[in-house]
Amino acid sequence: MAPVAPRSGDAIFANIERVNAELFTLTYGAIVRQLLTDLEEVEEVNKQLEQMGYNIGIRLIDEFLAKSNVSRCVDFRETADVIAKVGFKMFLGVTASVSNWDAEGTCCSIILEDNPLVDFVELPDTCQGLYYCNILSGVIRGALEMVSMKTEVTWIHDVLRGDDVFELQVKLLKQVPEEYPYKDDE
């Protein structure tokens, strides 16, 4: 049985069902707006967005694995490449790039030039601490946790705050291998 080669992000993106980009952007905007009204504190909204992203990520990973046929990544570098080239392409239709590797290979930056979530968005003065796309950091954290990697994902640069690109820092904290879940005496 020949192993099936992993499909490229473009190929999957072409075959997958898509939704209108404006609908997507406006729906996300409505979510953030509602969270701001309900929670009022910008920090709380950031946390809530990250949590929502986490809940999405733990489900998204299965869809990603099923559709893209990637097998287990050998190391964190490969993981970051797969997230940037296949993952972002498949789900958001944008290609990201990976850079700024640290010496041990456990920390890198994923750079997005284009981000469909922020079309038409400007942050007002009252929301200066807001990470508008924080849902993405939650998604990555959730998805990686389901493949045994505990990570920390933070925003380094954010176009809505005046930078040129979106830059996410993904830091691998540790790999958590599978333990036998049942106690011996049960």
Next chain:
Amino acid sequence: MQFFGGSEISPSPPVPTASGNNGHMIYMFNRNGVCLLYREWNPPLRTLNAQQDHKLMFGLLFSLKSLTVKMDPTSAEKGNLGVPQLPGQGCSFHSFRTNTYKLSFMESPSGIKIILVTHPRTGDLWDSLKYIYNLYVEYVVKNPLYTPGSPIRCQLFNTTLDQYMRGIA
């Protein structure tokens, strides 16, 4: 018992007829050992209660996987037996066959394990297992009323799965 059932050559005995259709069963486990799904189509003999049966199945596969990785002649690095592995790391065991049934296994890197027990003359079920994984994604993972990590109670998934299994039986 033959491991990695696939290309072994066996003298072909007469194909079993009506009585040869041993129980088709499916198990699905997640990475924490929770049995997400158990279904059967031709009811086989039940000798253990369901809970014990699931634990036994999960334990069997966990150990088999561990053993097969350690015995891999092509891999460079070998930890000690019993050292926990990351799901998907090392070689993956696909199936074993006895004289009365064949058990096919697939594990995703996220720890979702799908096990199919079929009659022994079944060919390679890798593609079927991948298809069932896709069904799981479409009907279960994308279902907002389903809590990840709990047993699957999605009627639509069960129906589609039954239909698919009847097609390949």
